[in-house]
Amino acid sequence: MKTPVYLDHHATTPVDPRVLEAMLPFFTEKFGNASSRHHAFGWEAEHAVETARRQVAELIGASPQEIVFTSGATESNNLALKGAAARFAGRGGHIVTAVTEHKAVLDACHWLQQSGFEVTYLPVDRDGLIDLELLRRSIRPDTILVSIMHANNEIGVLQPLAEIGRIARERGVLFHTDAAQSVGKVPIHVEQAHIDLLSLSAHKIYGPKGVGALYVRRKNPRVEIAPQIHGGGHERGLRSGTLNVPGIVGLGKACELCRLEMSEEAERVGRLRDRLKQLLEQGLEDLHINGSMKSRLPNNLNVSFAHVLADSLLMALRDVAVSSGSACSSATQAPSHVLQALGLEPDLARSSIRFGLGRFTTEEEIEFAAARVIETVKRLRELSPLYQALKEGRDLKTSAH
Ligand SMILES: Cc1ncc(COP(=O)(O)O)c(C=O)c1O
Structure with missing residues (x-):
């Protein structure tokens, strides 16, 4: 020992040797840009990215087109919250979250408050769980989004996602969950839990640091959020920037291993x-x-x-x-x-x-x-x-x- x-x-996990092995060729001989349309280097990289997209989707019960690659759960949380706020601002300006969220959600909420949004921070009980009745009562006609994490990063407590999703769906409000700590550790299914937006990160599941994803629901209902990083229009315009191909390959392999x-x-x-x-x-x-x-x-x-x-x-x-x-x-x-x-x-x-x-x-x-x-x-x-x-x-x- x-x-x-x-x-x-x-805090983080070591990269699984099987993940590293899958990533290595994409640093050297398979170094293409996944957006290069006119040669085999680009096609090879794009193919690897699409394989990873499928591997991530399969782990959470999504379809591949619903996965947007990011730099990690901090960015995914920011894209979900600020992107939904910007898109739906016309319909109202209220967000519901919980006091025990990760700073990446809390600080994004504080920033939105400075921009005029209202945020309700739900308390938790002695066990760390939110009160579903209080959640129901906190949703107002102008509420656009409920953001409640799945597993807490300090105490590991799992919030009842399916119940939260049902409440949000009944009230016609979007539901985002920060699942950085729970994806790959416990089952999570975006359809069963009525999740509209879900953040995850590779380095919590034996993948590399600096890569993650945001799940964005495409149907029943189709969720539209506003991009926060503008540029070449990568990731269906939702997140511009040359894709981190080795990192994405690593995230995909990490998700596949977790699923199995x-x-x-x-x-x-x-x-x-x-x-x-x-x-x-x-x-x-x-x-x-x-x-x-x-x-x-x-x-x-x-x-x-x-x-x-x-x-x-x-x-x-x-x-x-x-x-x-x-x-x-x-x-x-x-x-x-x-x-x-x-x-x-x-x-x-x-x-x-x-x-x-x-x-x-x-x-x-x-x-x-x-x-x-x-x-x-x-x-x-x-x-x-x-x-x-x-x-x-x-x-x-x-x-x-
Ligand atoms: C619950 C939760 N959300 C978000 C993050 C941030 O993830 P990342 O390091 O991928 O930005 C972490 C990691 O510390 C986390 O535990």
């Missing part, structure tokens, strides 16, 4: 995640699991280790690569907006660690990581005067009975 053990697969291996992989990774949880619970007291365990990605565990600052724990855990829930706002030391939204006390929010397991995670790595975390948390707690005082207080109380 090699150290450090990598348990930060929500997802169910077996989810079961195996889920078992390892449950083992990690069990080991931590056996080895430590005062643990808090953040987010629903029922509606959750199989590869995620988010734990608060009371009385230990996550930053101290991360510094001390040299041979296990994990991240704290508050990574985005570490400069301000503010607890993560997701954990705060769950109603977690600030101290507990500051003590949270996100574990993200992956395709190549082994049982040996999980046992090693659990042992290292347990021993480090115990050591840090022993060094904490506050923890010692609390413990003594509790012991005194126990002995008085």
